[in-house]
Amino acid sequence: xxxxxxxxxxxxxxxxxxxxEGIQGFADKVKEATDGAIDFEIYHAGQLGKESTTVVTSGxxxxxxxxxxxxxxKLPLTSVAELPGYxxxxxxxxxxxxxxxxxxxxxxxxEYKPLGIRxxxxxxxxxxxxxxxxxxxxxxxDMKGLKLRANGAMAKTxxxxxxxxxxxxxxxxxxALARGTVDGGMWISGSTKLxxxxxxxxxxxxxxxxxxxxxxxxxxxxxxxxxxxxxQEILTKAGEEMTMHMCEYLQNADETxxxxxxxxxxxxxxxxxxxxxxRWNEMLLPVAQQWADEMDRSGRPGTEILNAYKEAADAIx
Amino acid sequence: MIPLTGIxxxxxxxxxxxxxxxxxxxxxAAGLYMIGGEMPMMAILSSFPRETAITREFIxxxxxxxMAELVLKSGIADDLFRTAAAWFGRVRGGLxxxxxxxxxxxxxxxxxxxxxxxxxxxxxxxAMTKYNYERPMAAGVVAISGTLSMLIPPSVAMIVYGLLAxxxxxxxxxxxxxxxxxxxxxxxxxxxxxxxxxxxxAPISEKVPLREKIYLLxxxxxxxxxxxxxxxxxxxxxxxxxxASALGAFGAAILYFARARRSWPEIYEVFSKAARTSCMIAxxxxxxxxxxxxxxxxxxxxxxxxxxxxxxxxxxxxxxVLVLIYILLGTFLDQMAILVLTxxxxxxxxINLGYDPIWWGVxxxxxxxxxxxxxPLGLNAFVVSRYSGTPVGEVFRGIWPHxxxxxxxxxxxxxxxxxxxxxxxxxx
Amino acid sequence: xxxxxxxxxxxxxxxxxxxxxxxMLIVSFDAILRYVFNAPLQWSYELVGYYLMVVGIYFAxxxxxxxxxxxxxxxxxxxxxxxFLAWIDVVWCLVSAGIFALLxxxxxxxVADAWTxxxxxxxxxxxxxxLSHLWIPLGAALLVVRLLYHxxxxxxxxxxxxVEDHGEPME
Ligand code: NA
Ligand code: NA
Numbered sequence: 001x002x003x004x005x006x007x008x009x010x011x012x013x014x015x016x017x018x019x020x021e022g023i024q025g026f027a028d029k030v031k032e033a034t035d036g037a038i039d040f041e042i043y044h045a046g047q048l049g050k051e052s053t054t055v056v057t058s059g060x061x062x063x064x065x066x067x068x069x070x071x072x073x074k075l076p077l078t079s080v081a082e083l084p085g086y087x088x089x090x091x092x093x094x095x096x097x098x099x100x101x102x103x104x105x106x107x108x109x110x111e112y113k114p115l116g117i118r119x120x121x122x123x124x125x126x127x128x129x130x131x132x133x134x135x136x137x138x139x140x141x142d143m144k145g146l147k148l149r150a151n152g153a154m155a156k157t158x159x160x161x162x163x164x165x166x167x168x169x170x171x172x173x174x175x176a177l178a179r180g181t182v183d184g185g186m187w188i189s190g191s192t193k194l195x196x197x198x199x200x201x202x203x204x205x206x207x208x209x210x211x212x213x214x215x216x217x218x219x220x221x222x223x224x225x226x227x228x229x230x231x232q233e234i235l236t237k238a239g240e241e242m243t244m245h246m247c248e249y250l251q252n253a254d255e256t257x258x259x260x261x262x263x264x265x266x267x268x269x270x271x272x273x274x275x276x277x278x279r280w281n282e283m284l285l286p287v288a289q290q291w292a293d294e295m296d297r298s299g300r301p302g303t304e305i306l307n308a309y310k311e312a313a314d315a316i317x
Numbered sequence: 318m319i320p321l322t323g324i325x326x327x328x329x330x331x332x333x334x335x336x337x338x339x340x341x342x343x344x345x346a347a348g349l350y351m352i353g354g355e356m357p358m359m360a361i362l363s364s365f366p367r368e369t370a371i372t373r374e375f376i377x378x379x380x381x382x383x384m385a386e387l388v389l390k391s392g393i394a395d396d397l398f399r400t401a402a403a404w405f406g407r408v409r410g411g412l413x414x415x416x417x418x419x420x421x422x423x424x425x426x427x428x429x430x431x432x433x434x435x436x437x438x439x440x441x442x443x444a445m446t447k448y449n450y451e452r453p454m455a456a457g458v459v460a461i462s463g464t465l466s467m468l469i470p471p472s473v474a475m476i477v478y479g480l481l482a483x484x485x486x487x488x489x490x491x492x493x494x495x496x497x498x499x500x501x502x503x504x505x506x507x508x509x510x511x512x513x514x515x516x517x518x519a520p521i522s523e524k525v526p527l528r529e530k531i532y533l534l535x536x537x538x539x540x541x542x543x544x545x546x547x548x549x550x551x552x553x554x555x556x557x558x559x560x561a562s563a564l565g566a567f568g569a570a571i572l573y574f575a576r577a578r579r580s581w582p583e584i585y586e587v588f589s590k591a592a593r594t595s596c597m598i599a600x601x602x603x604x605x606x607x608x609x610x611x612x613x614x615x616x617x618x619x620x621x622x623x624x625x626x627x628x629x630x631x632x633x634x635x636x637x638v639l640v641l642i643y644i645l646l647g648t649f650l651d652q653m654a655i656l657v658l659t660x661x662x663x664x665x666x667x668i669n670l671g672y673d674p675i676w677w678g679v680x681x682x683x684x685x686x687x688x689x690x691x692x693p694l695g696l697n698a699f700v701v702s703r704y705s706g707t708p709v710g711e712v713f714r715g716i717w718p719h720x721x722x723x724x725x726x727x728x729x730x731x732x733x734x735x736x737x738x739x740x741x742x743x744x745x
Numbered sequence: 746x747x748x749x750x751x752x753x754x755x756x757x758x759x760x761x762x763x764x765x766x767x768x769m770l771i772v773s774f775d776a777i778l779r780y781v782f783n784a785p786l787q788w789s790y791e792l793v794g795y796y797l798m799v800v801g802i803y804f805a806x807x808x809x810x811x812x813x814x815x816x817x818x819x820x821x822x823x824x825x826x827x828x829f830l831a832w833i834d835v836v837w838c839l840v841s842a843g844i845f846a847l848l849x850x851x852x853x854x855x856v857a858d859a860w861t862x863x864x865x866x867x868x869x870x871x872x873x874x875x876l877s878h879l880w881i882p883l884g885a886a887l888l889v890v891r892l893l894y895h896x897x898x899x900x901x902x903x904x905x906x907x908v909e910d911h912g913e914p915m916e
Pocket of ligand 1: 197198199200202265266267
């Protein structure tokens with residue numbers, strides 16, 4: 001294999017788990033499989049641009065970590081994984097997303113292929129929970145009028161169960177919570193300590209299927225096609241291993257994080273009863289159809305993607 | 318070789334007086350072309366303009382600029398000095414101390430150093446002349462007090478630093494509060510010391526009746542309220558910086574229109590000045606981003622950071638060297654130029670050495686301020702000289718003691734990071 | 746030509762000013778509504794961030810150049826003879842016009858892409874994306890025209906009374 005260095009872009013700080021656990025893990029696998037012939041030059045914190053899709057498709061970087069939630073303009077269909085109601089764990093979500101995102105899958109054909117990008121590994125986070133500072137949510141009635149951080153498509157999910165969605169950037173979330181600008185947000189416990197929110201998020205509701213976000217690591221198709229078939233295979237294989245690894249890592253980190261917070265008295269869990277959870281899911285049901293209709297109206301195969309997604313979900317259950 | 322060519326283009330354009338933003342975007346684009354050809358250059362040129370404009374925190378720039386224009390044009394800012402003078406006129410060096418306090422007050426509504434120096438020149442200088450202050454003494458305190466507006470929130474310089482260094486704008490703004498008080502105190506103390514040493518320098522002014530004093534306080538009440546509300550809202554939890562800045566501008570607009578009937582040309586001037594200045598700053602931030610991306614892609618930034626980290630110098634030694642470089646840069650470069658040229662490269666170094674980027678921001682701003690009053694380019698000195706008819710040499714002579722006091726203040730801020738960091742850390 | 750350009754610049758500046766005024770009103774109003782009535786505006790975030798800020802910045806671009814408000818360093822400039830300076834200005838204005846022309850082209854492609862792919866901005870309301878991109882190439886194109894016109898005037902007359910010298914740095 002000819003030695004070369006891939007230029008990689010990502011928007012998180014170099015200490016973020018997306019980097020240390022994800023991209024670094026991928027890079028190590030590839031380096032090892034190629035006896036060091038392949039190297040990576042990684043640009044952190046959006047140094048090459050905040051919109052990683054553009055950075056990769058324009059050739060500024062060869063590969064990049066794409067966060068569809070940050071660039072919905074370019075990757076609208078990927079937000080299907082944000083829809084509520086289709087999975088309980090990170091690995092379930094990841095598997096059904098991978099079904100659609102891998103070369104040949106429905107989202108790949110409709111969204112990634114036209115852009116000229118090829119996903120190497122993907123991950124879906126554990127579903128968001130409604131987490132709050134002071135207000136306690138035990139039934140859907142308690143959601144009424146709660147100001148919750150919900151960015152992008154998640155806004156509709158929050159509105160569907162009666163909450164008031166508020167757009168808050170991740171930099172502003174702590175302040176917004178501490179000051180009561182928002183009462184809480186769609187959140188997962190694994191991230192709480194990472195960003196220091198343990199004193200302003202004190203209650204969480206479990207048992208809901210609120211959906212989460214997907215992130216994936218992709219290579220420019222043009223670059224991929226220019227590679228030696230042997231190297232292509234190494235990249236693909238390393239990617240598959242990473243997909244398996246990341247969802248387990250995420251699920252684990254999140255469960256451990258939540259248990260730790262509970263043990264330290266920093267978080268109280270309010271599990272919904274089965275009947276109550278069913279009421280929530282009933283109210284969340286229209287969100288997916290609304291999403292598909294909106295995509296259809298904008299000339300995208302929304303219904304088709306949603307059906308494929310449901311199918312994948314059924315197959316996994 | 319490529320990084321060197323980029324720097325050469327940059328400096329050639331800067332030297333002949335092209336706008337800083339034009340110089341950076343041309344040098345950055347040319348550099349990107351040299352590295353990777355047309356594709357990366359076009360990618361950056363077409364994506365950065367919008368990324369800059371839609372950055373949430375950038376809203377604070379036009380809003381704070383608008384607020385400052387409105388308050389300055391409302392005339393209420395002039396009353397600030399009269400009030401401070403009435404209350405402090407009987408103290409040794411009282412009018413000078415009042416100038417420092419008025420400077421801090423302007424600082425709390427206005428983010429522009431030169432605008433503050435100009436306003437102070439037109440109000441406090443005539444008053445000091447009337448009471449036979451020595452000219453260098455009077456001009457010096459006016460010029461140095463103007464610099465407070467960069468430090469005390471709101472400060473566009475702080476926001477630009479925050480945007481370039483990628484740190485919280487709210488914390489950055491709040492970090493300037495305590496150092497701003499320290500520098501105000503330093504100026505006041507220096508004036509008092511000079512007057513104590515040689516009382517002819519600053520004769521005491523006549524007594525103002527208490528009733529008059531209270532009337533003046535009531536006059537500036539609304540403005541004090543506005544500036545406390547804005548900083549208080551950011552610190553104490555009522556609003557994000559963007560919201561606080563918009564509410565500040567809104568409050569200033571009410572003050573502005575309530576105090577007098579306004580003509581359309583004046584209203585146009587106020588709003589267009591805010592629009593032009595924020596456009597200038599947006600373009601500078603965007604172009605700096607283009608240039609620093611080019612620099613990062615040549616791996617020069619990373620190389621420099623590593624090189625400095627490996628220097629056989631203790632990390633505080635590096636910090637001292639950097640501060641000296643900033644003082645030097647300040648003597649011939651505009652502070653906005655200093656920020657955009659250095660922050661993207663120096664901040665990673667400072668973080669790598671284990672220091673807090675917010676603390677460092679305060680240091681950079683205080684140090685760059687010094688350049689506003691030192692020859693050859695001390696802009697505030699020129700403004701004061703022009704407004705007052707004092708020769709520039711005399712102004713610089715009056716600034717000299719303040720320069721020394723300022724260096725001591727910087728030393729204190731370097732030694733005690735808590736002075737800058739305590740307040741922003743309380744926000745968490 | 747000069748007059749048409751001036752009027753265009755003034756019109757664009759006026760629109761930028763209106764945008765900034767609207768930002769002030771909408772953001773204030775949104776904050777007040779949220780604190781007092783617990784009912785934030787669902788459309789303010791996108792309208793302000795993706796549209797009004799873009800208009801406010803890029804429609805002011807050319808007018809800001811003409812009024813000499815883009816900061817520069819005057820140290821050496823003040824020492825050079827005026828005629829020589831005019832020729833130097835011709836050079837950097839031409840180079841800058843070239844780069845801003847590329848920027849116009851690139852950002853215009855973004856408009857076209859957003860239009861053909863029917864891109865939209867996420868949020869409670871799905872706003873069209875191309876309308877957020879559009880103002881950048883328009884504002885930048887005006888600056889390119891201004892720079893080229895400035896070059897022509899400088900080259901033929903040696904001085905351009907329409908453009909203020911960038912000699913008075915502000916903040
Ligand atoms: Na907690
Ligand atoms: Na200020």
